[in-house]
Amino acid sequence: MIEENKTNDQFAQLPLDEFYQAVDSSPTGLNANQVQQQRSKYGPNVITATKTGNRLWKFFKNFTSLMAGLLWVSGFIAIFAKMPELGIAIWTVNIINGLFSYWQEDQAQKASDALKKMLPTQATVIRDGKSVQIDTADIVPGDLIVIAAGNSISADARIISSDSFQVDESALTGESDLRDKKATYHRGSGRFDEDNIIFAGTVASSGNAQAVALKTGMNTEFGKIARLTQSQTSKPSPLEIELNRLTRQLSMIAILIGISFFLTAVFIVHYPVVQSFIFALGMVVAFIPEGLLPTVTLSLAQGVQRMAKKHALVKNLNSVETLGETTVIASDKTGTLTQNQMTINHIWLPDQVYAVSGEGYVDNGQVLDQGQVVKPGQNPDLDLLMQAIALNNDTTVKPISQPGGQAQIVGTPTEAGLVILTEKYQLASATLKDANPRLKTLVFDSDRKRMSTINQASNGKLTLYTKGALDGILAISQSILVDGQVRAITTNDIQKIQAANELYAAQGLRALAIAVRDLPAETSQNLADCTIANTEKDLTFVGLTIMADPPRPEIYEAVKKAHQAQIRIIMVTGDGPITAKSIAVKIGLVSDQARVITGDELTAMSDENLRQAVKGEVIFARVAPEQKYRIVKANQANGEIVASTGDGVNDAPALKQADIGIAMGATGTDVAKDAADMILTDDNFASIIAAIEEGRTVYSNIQKFLLYILNSNVPEAFPSVLFLFSGGFIPLPLTVMQILTIDLGTDMLPALGLGSEKSEPGVMQQPPRSRSAHLLNKSIIWKAFGLYGLIASLISTAAYFFVNYAYGWPKHALASSGAIYAEATTITLAAIVFCQVAAAINARTKYTSVFKIGIFSNRHIITGLVFEIALISLIIYLPFLQSVFNTHALGLQEWLFLLAIPIPLILLEELRKWIVRKYYLKLNQN
Template identity: 40%
Template sequence: MTDHADSGATPERTAASTEAPPFDPSEPLPRLRRELATGPDGLSAREAARRLAVHGPNEVRRKVRSSFARELVGQLVHPLALLLWAAAVLAFVADLAVLGWAILAVIAVNAAFALLQERQAERAVETLARYLPEHASAVRDGQPRVVEARDLVPGDLILLDEGDKVPADAHVTDGGVEVDLSMLTGESVPVERIASAGILGAPLLEEPNLVFSGTTCVGGQARAIVFATGNHTELGRIAALSQRTRREASPLERQVKRVAWLIAGVATGMGVVFLVLGVAVGLPVTDSLTFAIGLLVANVPEGLLPTITLALAVGVRALARRGALVKRLSAVETLGSTSVICTDKTGTLTRNSMRLRALWTVDHGSEPGPWAEELARTGALCTTVTREADGELHGDPTEAALVAGAADHGAPLDLGRRDAGRRALFRFDPRLRLMSVVQGGETRGGEMQGSTRIVVKGAPEVVLDRLLPGTGTDEARAAAEELARDGMRVLAVAVRELPRGAELPSRRQDAESGLTLLGLVGLYDPPRSEVAEAVRRCHEAGIRVHVVTGDNGATAAAVAREVGIGVPSLHVVAASESLGDDELDRLLVEGDDEIVFARSSPETKLKVADTLREHGRIVAMTGDGVNDAPALHRAHIGVAMGRSGTDVAREAATMVLTDDDFATIVTAVEAGRRVYDNVRKFIVYIFAHATPEIVPFLVFALSAGTVPLPLTVLQILAIDLGTETLPALALGRERSEPGIMQRPPRPRHQSVISRDMLIRSWGYLGLTSAVLVMAGYFYVLWRAGWQPGDPTEAGSPLHHAYVTATTATFAGIVTCQVGTAFAARTDHAALRDIGVFSNPLLLAGIAFELAFTAALVYAPPLQHLFGTAALPLDVVLLVATFPVLVWGTDELRRARRRRQLPSAACSVPAVSVPPWSRRKGG
C-alpha cells in the first residue's frame, strides 16, 4: 500500500485531457439541486427513465472494437507475414505440402499472438469497470429502492452506508461517510466526506463534500445527489485517457517491418531479373522458372519472424525469474533502448517501511530523555493501527512507524488500552492535514470525568498555526525544515488539556486549536540498499532518471540525492501541476539536470511522458494507482508495482515488478540490451546463409544451364526452416557482452540491421561459405568425370553423382552454419574471451542440426523426399573442415579490427552521449 507521501496531490478540476461533467459539483447545494432538477425526495421512476435515455447507462464504456476480421487481415499482411505467405506458396508449388502447412502454422501462431496484444488497452478499461458495484440504493418516488447501478442518472438521490461502493460521482447532502479514495489518489488513510460547503479552488478530489464512483465507504451514513455518471465520472475520465493513449509500435517492430519490405523487394526484384536473364541466355522457361523460385526462397528468411518471437519469449521468461513480468514480447527490446526512467519514490526507491528516526522536543531539542519518551508515546496514541494475531502492525505505514518507534524508545503502547481510553477520533483530513483523538477520562451523566486531553498530530506548518497565542514557533519551524532536508517526513505532536467536566468537543467546534506543542517526530523511509548501485549503472548507461512523486520537494530531493539521482545537480520542481508545455520542454529536453517533480498528480506523469516522447526519448514510467493508468499506457514501457499496485495499473502497464524495486527496472534494461544484441547476432547468422543459397542459382543461370542446379528448392527450405532455427534461438540466449551497460542508449532511428552487419553476413561469412560450398559441389562432380554440359537428369549415367553433389552442397551449407554460429556469438571480442563452451544451448542446437542433416542424407525415406544421397567418407571429411574455415576467417577479420580500433567500442553504436551521462560518477 502506498502512503500519501507519494500521492498527496490530485488532478486539477480542469485537466486539459479530460471530459468535464455536465454539472459543476462545486456549486452550492441549492444551486446544484436546481440545475439537476431534483429535491430531497429524489427523482420519480419515470423521470429517471427519461434521463437514462438522455445520459446513457452509468458504466465505463469502451470504444467500439474494430472487427475481428479487419484486425486479423492486418496481421496477415504484415511484411514478414507476406514473405512467409510467399514461402508457403512456393512450397506448395514445389509439391512440398508438409513444409507449406508448417509455414502456414507459423503465420497463424504469430497472427494470434499479435491479436492478443492489441486487446491490452481494452482489458485495462474492463478492469476499471469491475470497480463499479452492480446495485445501489436510491430514493425513487420518495421511497428507498435497490436499483441497478448502471441505471443511475444525474439527479438521483443515493444512500451510502458502511461497506458500500460508491456507484457514481455524487455530492453529499446529509450525514457523513469515511471513504477510501486510495484507488484514485493513492491515499492509504480514509477521508471524511460530509454535507458542507466546498473549498474555493480546491482540486475536485479534495472537495470535502464529494464522493466518487468506485471508491468504498468504510464508515458512516450519508445521502448524496448524483452529478456525474458513466464516462463523466472520475473513473470514466481515467478510462477515456487510457483509451486515447494508443500504444505505438516498438522500435524493433518498426525496424522489422522496414527490413521485411526491403527483403521482399530485393527477393522479388532478383527473381524477376534473373528469370528474364535465364530466358535471355537460352534456358528453357521451366528451368528459368525453377531458378527464379529458388532465388526467391533463398532470399526469404522464413525463420526470421518465429526466431525473433521465440528469442523475445526467452527474454520474457528470464526477466520473470528476476522479478519483472513483461506482458508484450517486443517490450523486451524496447527496454534496451530506454533513455529516460521516471520513477515514483515511496516503495520503488525506498522500502515503503517507515521508521521513527528523530525526536525533537520543545525544551530539550534532540536530547534523549523521559521527555523524548513522552513525545513518542503521545504520538503513538494518535493512531488507528491494529496488531494482527502474528504480532504485525496493520494500517497506515506512518502510524505503524509511530507505534513501533514508541516501543523502541522505551515507551511501548498497549493498543487495547489505547482504544479503551479513547473518547473520540477525528480521522486524518487531507484538507486540514492533521488528525486527532480525545484520550482519557470517563463519561458520566453526559459529562467528562477525570483528566482528558486532545492529542493532535499533523504537518508542522498546520499544527504550529494552531498553538496557543504567544507560543514561540520559530525554533520548531527551523527544526522541522532541518529534518525535512535530511529526507524525513516530519509530523508535529501537540496536546490540549480539557477542563474537568467539560463537554466532549467536536472538530467543528475547533477541538484542534489552542494547542501546546510537545515536539516533532521525524519518520524515515530508507532507500533500498540496491538502488544506489542501480542508479549508478543507469548513469553509466547514459540513462536519465527523474522522480515524479506526490511527496514534498525537500523530502523527495533528500532521498534522490542519497541514491545518487541528480548528482551533482538536482532540480526540484515544487509545483508540478502548474507546469506548461514550454516549461516542460525546457526542463526535460534543454536542461541537463535530473529532476524531482514534487506534489505531482497522475496528469503530471502523463504530461512528462508526452513531452519526452515528443522529443524522441524512450520512456519507462512507474506507477501503482488507478489514475496512473493513462501515463503507464502512454509511456513506451509502463512499469506497475506488483505488490502495492492496483489491478488497473497492472493491466495498463507493459511490465509488472513483483518486488516493486527500482533495481529490477535496471536489470530489465540490461536484459533488453542483451536481447537486442542477440537479435542482431542471429540476424547475422540467418542472413549469412543467403549468399551460399543464392550463388548456386547464379552459377546455374550464368552458365546457361551447362552447370546443373547445385541446390534444390526443397533443400533450401530444409535449411531455412529446419537446420538453422535451433542455433539461431541459442544465439538469443547468449550472455551479455562486457561493457553492455557502459554505452549510451542507441538512437531511436538506429536500424536493427546495419551496413556493417550486411557486409559481414553477405560478404565475409556468406562469400566464404559460398566458395567452400561450390568447391564441394564441383569436387563431387569432377570426381565422377563430369564435364560442363554433360547431362545429369534422371536416367543419365551421371545422375547419381549429381544427386550426391547437390547433397554435398546441402551438407556444406549446414556445416558452414556451424562455423557462422560460433563467429556470430561476438561482434568484436575473440571467441576465447566469451568461452567456446559457454553456451550449452548452442552446442545442443548444433548437435540437432547435424543429426537432422545426417537423417536427410542417410535415411532412405528422407532421401526420396528431399532428393539426397549418402555421402562418401572423403566428401564427409571435406565438408567437416568448413566450420573451422568459416569461423577462422571471421576470427582473423575481428582480430584485425581489434588492432585497428584500440577499444571494444566498435561493438557500441556510434551515438552522441548526453551531457548528464558524462558527469563524474555517472
C-alpha cells in the same frame, strides 16, 4: 436475496433499516452462508470479456500475410508445373510458420491471462463483523465494502458512512470533476448523480467510506457499457511497425530478385520457361525469412518470462522492446530507491533530544545526538507526543509469525514506524484508543501534507491531533509546548526547529512534525462543520519524530549500471529538498552540484524553462504526484524516452503519459496498476534496471536472428548466379528443394535458439538505442552479405567443384545429372549447413567472445545444431529423402572436410570481435 427489481436510485432512497432488509445484509456485513448463496446466484464479480473476432479467423489470419501469399501462389504453380514435391515443400513452409505463429499468439494470451491471476485486485469487506481482505472477484451483492483513497470501486454500492469522500466518475460520465459522495441521499439531474451511490469502474480519490454492494459483475452500470469498449483495437507498437516494414522490404527484395533471375534465365541463358520459373521461385523462397515473426514473438515472450522472475510483470509483449529505448527514468524515492521501512531513531522536543535505540543514529561512523531514552511518565511533553502519534494513526503492525519472517504492515510504513515507537515506549495503544475514541478524521492529502483526527477523552475533552510535514505544521502553529508549558511560538523557536530539521535532513533523515489543539466541547455536536480550513489552525507545536528510510542495498549497483547505460535518473519525491538531495547524492544518483527544484518552484516555471532544467542533474522535491506529469512531458519534449514510476491515484496521468509507466505492485493503488505498462512486484528500482536490460536483450536477439537467417541467403543464391553468368555452362550447384531444406529445416531451430539468448556482457555499457534505428542496419547487411555470406558462398562452391575435380573435372565436363551431380550438390548443401553451424555460434554475441559466455551455455542453440546435423544426415542417407532432395551419400573424406568448416569461421569471427574490442577500448581511453 436482493430485491432485483429495484433500481440503484430506489435503493438509495430507502431508510437504512429497510435498505438492509432489501439487500439481505446488515451493519456487520454478510455471514458465510449468505456469501455462499449470493455467489451461487450472481457468480464472480468480473467483467466478462466479449470475444472479439471469430476464433477460426484468428487461426487463418496467420496464413494470409504478404509472405504467406507469395508462398501459396508459388506452391500452386510448382504443382501445376508437375513438381509436386516442391509445391508441397513450399506449402509446408507456410503451414509450419502459420501454426507456430498461432501457437505463439495463443501462448501470449494465456500468459496475459495468467498475469491477471498473479495480480488479483484486493478489496476490504466486513463479514460477520470482521474486516477481511478478499479478491474483488469474490465481492457479492450485500457485502459491506471498506473503501479508502486510491481504491478502485468494484461494484455498484450504496454508501453507509463516509468521511471527506470524493470519487472520480470520469470512466462513466466523461467529466473530470471529482464528485463528493456521502451517506445521505440527494438526486441530481444526471444519470449517475445519486450522492450516496458509487459505481463500479470509478475511483476513490480522497477520504474513506463504507458501502453495501448492490450490483456486481456484468450487472453493474459499468458492465452494461463494457461491451461497447471491448472491441477496441490497440495501436501497433514501434516494434510492430518496424517488423511490418522489414517484412515488406525483404518480400519485395525477394520478388525483384526472383523476377530478375527468371528473366535472365529465359532471355540470356535460354533456359526453358517452366524450369526458369522454378529456378526463380527458389530465389524468392531463399530470401524470405519465414521464421522472422514467430521468432520475434518467442523472444518477447521469453523476455516477459525472464522479467517476471526478476519481479517485473509486463502487461504487453511489445513493451519489452520499448524498455530497451529508455533514456530517462523519473523515479519515486520512498519504497523504490529506499526500503520503505521507516524506523524512528530520534524524538526531538524543544528542550530535549531522545535517541530511541539508546545508541543514536550512526551514519558513516558518526553518532548523531545520542540523547537518552526515558520511560513513560518522566516527561509530560514526551507523553503527549506519544499519545498524539498513537491516536492519529490508522496502521496496524501484526507481529512476526515465524522465525525469519517479517512483521505484516496493514497501512503505511511511516505510521508503522510510529506504531513500533509507541510499543517501544510501552504505550498501550489499543487501550488509549478505547479511552479516546476518534470522532472525525481530516484525511491526508498531497497538497497540505498532513492528517488530523479529533478524539474525545473520557472526561469529555476534545483534542485535535495533527501530524505532517514540518513546513505545513509550522504554518498553522501559533504556540509551542516547552517543558510542560504552552507559550506563543517565536521567530527564535521556528529557527531552532528548522535548524534541527536541517541537521537531520542533511543526513538523509526525515522529520515528521506533531502538533495538537484543544477544541471546544460543543464541537462534538457539529462535527459535520469541522472542515480543514476552520479546524486545522492555531495549533500547538509539540515536537518532531526523526526517522530513517535506508536505501535499498542493491540500489548502488543499479544506479551505477543505469549511468553506465547512459540512462539518466530523476528523483521525484514529496520529501524535503535537503533530505532528497542527501539520499540522491548518497546512492550516486547525482553529484553534490545537482539542482533541486521544489513543487512551488515547478509550479512557477514555464514549460520551456522546465525543458532546460531537466536536461541537467536535477532533483524534484516537495512535489505533488500530479506534477510528475509535467516532468515526464518536459523530458519527452526533449526527445527522451521516459519510464516513470508511481503508486497513487494522482500518478496515473504520468504513468499513462510516459513511454513506459511502472506501477508499484506491493504498495500501488489499483489505478496506478491499470495505467501502467509494467508492474514491479517488489517495488524495487533495481528491478527496473533489470527489465531495461532484458528489453535491450530482446531487441539484440532479434537482430542476431536476422543476421543468422540472412547469412545463408548469399550462399543459397550464389550457385544460381554461377549458373546464370556461365550461360548454363555450370549446372545448378544447389537445387530449389535443397534451398528449401535450409530455410525450412536446418535453419529454424538454431534461429529460434538465438531468440532465447541471455543478456550479452556489456549490453548495459552501451547508450540507449535511437528510435530512428532499424532492425536491418548497415552492420547486419555487411556481415550477412558482404563478409560471412560471401565466405560461405566460396566454401560451398569450392566443395561443389572439389567433388567434380575428384571425378575428372576439368578434363571432363561438369556433371549435370546422375550420381556425380547429386553428390556435388549434396556437399554444396552440407557445406552451407556447416557454415550456418558457425554462424549460429558467432551470432550469439556482438563483441564478446563466445568462449567467455560459454560455447555450450545456450542449450536451445546446441539442441538446434544437433537437430540441424541430424536432419542433413537423414537427407543425405535415407533413400526416400535422397530421391526427394536429389542427394547422394558422402564418404569419410567429405565429412572430415565438413566438420572442419566451422572451426576457422569461428576463429575468424573471434579475431574480428577482438579487434573491435581493442578499438573501442582505445576509443574510450582517449
